[in-house]
Amino acid sequence: MTDPIGLNHCLYLGALLFVCGAVCMATKRNAIGVLMGVELVLNGANVNFVAFARFNPAFQMEGQMFALFVIVMAAAEAAVALAIVLNFYNNHMTVDVDTAEELKG
């Protein structure tokens, strides 16, 4: 607690967000919940990027650039994922991802 805020603090936060996202993806049966998990994971990554940008002069630009690109990609991914979810809903009348098991081995 007494250290000045450094890279590691941010990395711990990013890791937490990442793990929460992963667990969210693994536990939610609602397709949109899975999507939220993905967003969390991406946010964890973003925190890391921005933290590197802040604390490592070599990445001062790259970190923020990558964060921006990740945000944009997340928006695109959310749009496509939602479209897929809507299609899924049209076909299965539910958004429970466990019903999508037609491809099981």
Added chain:
Amino acid sequence: MDINFHTFFFYLIAILTGICAIGVVVTRNIVRSAAWLLFTLAGTAGIFFLLNADFVGATQLLIYVGGTLVLVVFGVMLTAQGPFISMKTGAAEWVISTIVGIVLYSALTYSIFTSSLYFPNPPHADDPADSRNSVKLGMGFLGLGVGPEYHEPSDKVGATPPVRTSYLLPFEIVSVHLLVVLIGAAYLARAKRRRGGAS
């Protein structure tokens, strides 16, 4: 104890963000989950502001909170029909997922910790004015070199002027990508007549 406002607010926001993130996972109701996610994202934006990434933070608010999340909630509302709002996950799955999550988090913190032991924090310039770099971001997007200098490997030193990274091409690629995604999503989500719907 040398707690200044920066440190204080960082801890405050980070802890709140973490709690909200856990809230996203444990809440059963998907809309409430989205509300928690909103706070998580807003907290992340706050962290970005604290890390002197104003532009990224504002972008996070504008695109994530104002765009993506609204879209997600919109999707929830379009697909919400009573029982689907909270779909129960089995206890066993909870246990497994939690264990795996904790293991993963331990692994991550362990690797962060070990790497920080061997690679200590690089020195960072703490001048706020230096880090307010929305202008540099914009220049990077416009194709003006803003990154670190890079010298072409050459026999003669100084034969070519140093190259600086610029982001015009990725920017364009992302733009086109967004356009394609827009069209694709509109195509996927368009109202379709069901096959044989007449019967």
Added chain:
Amino acid sequence: MEVVREHPGLLYVAATLLPLASFTLILLAGYARCALRPYRDSPTCEPIYIFFGGGAPGRVPSYFAIGAIGGAFILSVIGFAFFLQDHPIEWVSSTQHAAEGGEPQHAGAEHGVSIAVEERWQGSFVWAQARPGSEGFASTLKLGYRIDSLTVVMFLMVTFIATLIHLFSMGYMEEELQPTVEDHQVHTADGYLHRRGRYGRFFLFLSLFCFSMLNLVLADNLFQVFLSWELVGICSYLLIGFNYERRSASNAANKAFIVNRVGDAGFVIGLLIIWTYIGTFNFQEIFNKLPNLVETGQLPYWLLVAAGLGIFLGCVGKSAQFPLHVWLPDAMEGPTPVSALIHAATMVAAGVYLVGRVYPLFTPEARMVIAYTGAITLFVAATIAIVMTDIKKVLAYSTVSQLGYMMLALGVGGWVAGLFHLLTHAFFKALLFLGSGSVIYGCHHEQEMTKMGGLRSKMPITAYTMLTGVLAIAGIPLFSGWYSKDAILAQALAFGLAHKNHFLLFLLPLLTAGITAFYMFRMWFMTFTGKPRDEHVYEHAHETPWMMTVPLVLLAIGSVFVAWGFPPWQAHESFLGKHGGILHASEPGEELAKLHLADDALARSAEENHEFAGVLAIGVVGLGILFASLIYLYRVLDPEESKEQFPAVYRFLANKWYFDELYSAIVVRPALVVAGWLSAFDLRCLDGVLHTTSRFTVWVSWVSGRFDLGIIDGLVNVTARAIHAVGDRLRTVQTGYLRSYVLFLVLAAVGLFLLLSWFVSMAAAR
């Protein structure tokens, strides 16, 4: 503008390309329409479909075509003005130049121009090269243009007549504008044939034809001429077969095409000889090299004769000379404007034009062949024309006959006279054909003169304009035909006087001049005077719309004045044909002189005998007119009676001298028999070999198939079964639950991170 001032010849190139542009536009629009027709009901395609003409034919193609050819005419006029600036032509000359002998002033028109001026009127580019980079002997095919006075005059003539005929066609082809045209001459199971109107297609072909003809005239080399020659041929084929549902039309088109092939075979032989021995197709280069080659014997004399005769054979086919004249009368199956444009005024003249172009190639022997061919043709055709009752057939045979005159003139050394007649003939023959078209249109597609009569009052403009044409073709003084025909007769007389044993070459055309007058007046009297023979036709006859009469009037004016000189009553003073006139300027006198073919004595003799020949001709013509009026106007003699009195002669003439039967017997039937033999050989021998081979192949494939199934497939199947077994065991891993995959993923990530940390710590510890 500057380019035009420096290279005015490009005006003619532009004039040539304009109809091509029109052709391309109409063609593309047609393609677009065909492509869009399946989608014409869709709202997006419908406007485009309608823009390109839609379902019903519209007038737009004719506007393009007439605009193109009219533009070409205007360009030709401008080009003519430029040409006169560079090549001073004397309008009012006198005979004393010729009398003084030596090279008179008019030669200056040809030789006085500087090199720079020559350059201005020609140009070319390489089209194909056998050995790239080497521009030498027999290696380079060029496309180019060279404008001399003949080209200029031909351009004016062709574009002027073609413009008027386009205009006429707009009226004549009116009924092709209907979405459904009923063809009364074609019977199908459901009655008359119904087809779509082909207005646009007609103008498409006309444009292509105009381009080809102009390109032929423009060309500075034989190769380009040959290309255009074939294009003109295909246009003729397409237009004769315009109503291709009619058996007669499609047969006529085939006949024209095949007969022309015979001629073109000769043409190709001539081309090959020139290419092999002279190594170039450019006219100027050929003429420049020729004297040297002949003198040194590098080009054997008999080959030169053969080359000339070969090219002349092509011209015989194109210009419908004996013995290849049989296609032209049948070609009257095409629409009348086509007959006027192609089979009277321009295309058939291409043969004569080409003979004029390559004139120095013809040795005296070849010229004699030309002269006799012309003489026979003109006589045979004229005799047949006497008994024809179809108005267009009469004109067709008269065309053949007149073309014979031109050939004759060329053969007896009257270069100017032949081409002069070509020009004047174009005017009055176009007039006559358009007039006949007008009559046919006015009589609702009735072509038999035996059903006409007394139409003068019903269609006065047509009648009197046609009378002008008849007077012109008959050679009445002050009408254009008089000047040219007199020139020919004078030349023939001079030739006959010089070579007494060929005096027939004067007698035949002289006699035929009378016959010509006879049958032309017969036609006019039968059509326009007397009592109507068929009340039904007479009742429904009417004057044609302005689009058709205006060209008639213009052409009538042209057929009167086109050959005038000063003073007009002196036949040899016509500015077109006089010694030193505009045509004379491009007579290849110098080239002929180099080849020792020029005959100044003959030319002088022709000058001197001009008046004598003219007087004789007028007498014969007067006789012909007298007979015609006695029989058909005043009914003093009954034509039916004479028919019965000389049945053999009548049958001989009415069956066109049995040419078709002759060709059928000696060419067509043997060909069919030989084809039957070949077919039998093909079926029995060749197919037998083929069948044996195929049976062998089938057996080999069967063996190979067994091998394939048994051994190769066996191996493959074993592999596949093994893989299947493995996959069957492995597939249980794939549960189908998305979330379990995520868990696997996370576990893998954990492993990865632990591994990474371990590596890092190891690396750091070292």
Added chain:
Amino acid sequence: MTDFLSSYTKFLSPYLGGNPAEVVIAVIVASVLVGFVAASAVFFIWLERKVSGRMQDRLGPTRVGGKFGWLQTIADGMKLLVKEDIIPGDADHMLFRLGPYIAFCGSFLAFLALPFGNNLVAMNMNIAVFFMLAVMSTEVFGIILAGYGSGSKWSLFGGMREAAQMVSYEVPMAICVLIPVIVAGTMNLNLIGQQQTGIIWNWYLFHDPFTFCAFWTYFTCATASCKRAPFDLAEAESELVAGFHTEYSGLRWSFFFMAEYGSMFAVSGIATLLFLGGWHTGLLPKQASNWLENDAGTTGFVLFSVLSVAVFIAKGWLLVFVMMWVRWTLPRLRIDQVMMTCLKYLLPISCMLLIGVSAWQVLPHGVLYYLDFIKYLGAFACVALVVLTIYRIFSTRSQLPASGAASIWNPTRPSPVVMAKKS
């Protein structure tokens, strides 16, 4: 947070000094802003009532608090405070409670970056205008949550419409904001305000034809993004009872209204700063303004600051008044028309304007020199129009019959207007 407040600490540190000062200043600034938002909401609600009353030929509130019903809103507020706090049984309690606060926070946060005068800003951000757009975009989330959490179909419909509308209108609005940003070369609102010092034609409204058009486009989008009429589909009374706040009452309901009026002023403030010269009167030449601020001593500075704030707030209020004017003038659109207006008209228009203004920026200097007169032309035309309008208003009033406008609608007497038409 130190960074956020750096400009203020630099200004005030000699007096307060150290960290405690930062806390105090932060608290003071936040209170002032909240107070301002609340006060202006109170004023706007009163103004809305008066304006609508006048426009509908009524008097509006007249009694509470004296002559013009000054205290009507205060009284209403008291009533709302003491009302029973009802949460419907089907509602999702947490989301129902959360909605109003998120909406209000989004609206209020925008004021952090809004300069009221030169350097009179809570947080002098480099990306101020972007920040404002970003935080205002979070307001929609509160409304969606409220609509969903109410457990009522009217509310749900209202929330859905709001979501669709806001997300769509954000795009042309952001593009229109970019247009003056391109001209100014910065997103810092304070700098943008400073650049428009001087006479009226220095305002970016008149900079070139594209910014001129961009102002109207922006204002239309802003009206829609505040869900004001004619774009108030989220609370369309005729269709959805009261839209997303059907189930709300009491304090929570008033939070929504605070948020709405707050964001109205915020977007008006952005419009003022980007196009209408910010805190500048438009009458003082540049030199005079600079002299007053920098060289006229403390008195001049204070005078200048007070004048700046007054002018800025007046301009903002004027724009808010225009929004009310529009609300009571135009009928409400249908939801499909709303979306069509955005996607088929405003979006292409704003894109064209963006391209146009970019092209204008890269015009050669020589050409720009000759095109410069456009700003004088536009400014004079606009001023002339305003003057003409005011003149017409007064001249029209003098032509009204002495019995007042009400008599026109009195059915018992023949209408003078109709009579005038007949004659």
